[in-house]
Amino acid sequence: MSPVTTTRSRVQHRVQNVRxxxxxxxxxRIDRNNIEFEPGQYVSLGLVGDINMREYSIYSGVSxxxxxxxxxxxxxxxxxxxxKRLEAGDALELEGPFGFFTIDSEAREAGKFLFVxxxxxxxxxxxxxxxxxxxxxxxxxxxxxxxxxxxxxxxPRDRYVSCVSREEGGDYRGRVTEYLRENxxxxxxxxxxxxxxxxxxxAFDILTQQGVSPERLFAEVYF
Numbered sequence: 001m002s003p004v005t006t007t008r009s010r011v012q013h014r015v016q017n018v019r020x021x022x023x024x025x026x027x028x029r030i031d032r033n034n035i036e037f038e039p040g041q042y043v044s045l046g047l048v049g050d051i052n053m054r055e056y057s058i059y060s061g062v063s064x065x066x067x068x069x070x071x072x073x074x075x076x077x078x079x080x081x082x083x084k085r086l087e088a089g090d091a092l093e094l095e096g097p098f099g100f101f102t103i104d105s106e107a108r109e110a111g112k113f114l115f116v117x118x119x120x121x122x123x124x125x126x127x128x129x130x131x132x133x134x135x136x137x138x139x140x141x142x143x144x145x146x147x148x149x150x151x152x153x154x155x156p157r158d159r160y161v162s163c164v165s166r167e168e169g170g171d172y173r174g175r176v177t178e179y180l181r182e183n184x185x186x187x188x189x190x191x192x193x194x195x196x197x198x199x200x201x202x203a204f205d206i207l208t209q210q211g212v213s214p215e216r217l218f219a220e221v222y223f
Contacts (some may be wrong), residue, residue, distance in 0.1 A: 010093040012048060015086045016066055022147050024073045025120065027059060028083055032067045040103065040124045040220075043096035044068065047082055050191040053095065054079035056218070057123035057194070061130025070123045070150060101194070101220040102190065102208030103128065111190050113137035116176055116203055120220045122150055125194065129155055142176035142199065177202045187211030194220040 016029040028045075037043075037058055054077075055071035073080045086092065103113075111185055115125040115137055122219040125139050140161045145147055146169040147160045163179050164170030172179050180203055185191065191207050193200045200219045209218060 002116075010046075010095050012091045013067070013094050015088055015090045015092065016199075017088055018084060018086060020105075021070075021150050024085055025070065025148070025150060026073070027070055027151075029060075029066050029068045032065055035067060035094075035097065036063065038090055038102045039099040039127045041097035042101075042124075043067075043069070043094050043098070045083060045094050046079055048091050048093050050082075051091075052079050053093075054083075055098075057099075057101075057127070058097065059123045059126050061127055064130065069132035070120050070126070072120045072194075096203070101192070101218060103132070103190075108132060108135065111136070112186065112188065114185050114189045114191045116180070116191065116193045116195070117141040118176060118199045119148065119222070120140040120150070121195030121220070123194070123195070123222075124220065125192070126151065126154060140179055141178075142195070143170075146170060152195050156157040177206060180206045184210045185211070185212060188216075190216050190218070192218045192220075193214075195222050197221050203212050 013030040013033055013116055019027040039062060040056050042057045044053040044055050056071060059070045060066060060068035069078050071083055117125055122141050138159055139155060140163060142163045144166045146164055152160055162170040163172045163174060163176045165175050190214055193203050200221060204217060
């Protein structure tokens with residue numbers, strides 16, 4: 001189905017499916033409609049005709065025929081609850097892509113990367129993994145429970161570290177920032193941080209103290 005342009009450059013897309021991961025997290029898959037994007041960018045989604053939009057990092061890869069986002073249903077939220085109720089064939093509206101949380105092609109070919117995420121902040125790194133075969137990275141993912149290790153099997157086991165704070169069963173018991181303190185990074189590493197602002201501020205301080213220059217630190221805040 002061809003995209004339909006609406007007001008404010010919003011384009012209609014059709015839902016393919018909603019895949020539930022936990023009680024509060026799900027993956028929304030929609031028709032791609034030939035959208036071009038760079039891994040790490042995000043889109044804004046909302047119901048048709050509704051002024052309320054919410055920004056979500058693209059979860060799927062650049063070669064996938066569909067577009068996916070990872071959504072956490074917020075108890076006090078509005079858009080996340082409505083998107084969860086959509087069914088195959090329903091329409092929604094999209095704006096974008098936007099954002100600069102991307103990887104420079106020169107660094108991508110020769111650099112080493114550390115990806116640090118909390119919760120659904122893993123989304124852009126899932127996109128990186130699907131889009132850039134052979135990328136030299138380590139992903140450190142902070143979650144409260146093991147169930148929140150969203151689609152962890154999509155990552156090579158030797159590249160993914162789960163930091164689970166509230167129960168046993170992860171690769172590390174505790175917060176991602178505690179893991180970073182105990183496992184210093186090579187100062188030449190490109191470090192990408194995505195998640196809540198408290199984690200990002202703390203991780204930024206830890207990594208700079210370990211010798212990583214601010215020019216090699218990139219952040220995307222999830223509220």
